[in-house]
Amino acid sequence: MSFQTAIRPAESMDIADIRRVARAAWHAVYDNVLGKETVNSLLNEGYAPPLLEQMIELEEVGLFVSTADDDVVAYMSCGMTDATGFGDLDLYVHPDYWGEGIGTELLHRGEQHLHELSVRKIRDEVLAENEVGNAFYRSHFEKVGERTTEVDGQQHPVNVYERRL
Template sequence: MWVRTASERDLAEIRSLLVSTWHDTYDRIYGVDKVTEITDSWHSIAALRPRLTQPNSEFVVADAGERICAVAFASSKDGRVIDLHQLYVLPDAQGKGAGGLLMHEVIDSFPEASRVRLEVEETNAQAIEFYQNKGFVEVGRTANCGQDESGLPALILERSLD
């Protein structure tokens, strides 16, 4: 498995990965219809494409040769704080190191950063445990995870890089 920058040719596979992981993780929390609505909007090819050229960002995948098994997207407005918007690993690839590889790549891509911040669904115990094992701590909460007015509650986690 290796980490590489996402490309235009990866977008359909990235979308499929996001749809699969979202349904696996969130159907029991939000219901199938709500997850389908979110993935159709947030994870459409049209929504993913601008990430390929967004300034001050990193859009990477973990490539296992025969498939992409994980994806991450992060950005930084000021270079000091990295906002990790997405880090998703296919359910059958979890626990095999892809998430950690992507986390390291994202952090290495912003050498001036002193913190990484992210939002995580407050009932997603597996993701919370993953991030806590990577040194993240809870620093707040939001009622609108991912997008303004999403209505999805989440914890805000942060990790110091100093």
């Protein structure tokens, strides 16, 4: 790495940057799988500024950004998904920074937050066609299953991963 990275809790001023990173990462990964229109629709729904603002304000949701030389280049949200001790996280790195270790740094920060919430195990799902996401999860998680999910009326295979904290 020829740049200085830092991870910090997201703030309202980061919303535009989180949306920028999400657009770049989602289009790079999902355009050929889901189509650009579907990706745009999912981004508009899942990254609406009021939703991100709410996530920033909720203590039980950890929303963090990673910066490289003070520019937001990645983000992660994490939280408990059920009372039996399972949590999940969503982590995206701008494609220009793939392979730099930023995702791993964010994962470790997310684990700290989830541990504070008494999460014992992270369970995440990744579309099987998401080669970048699956490569990351294979190197940090154990694949425990497969299923299908529907996105915009189409069935897609999903890999299920777990990581014990």
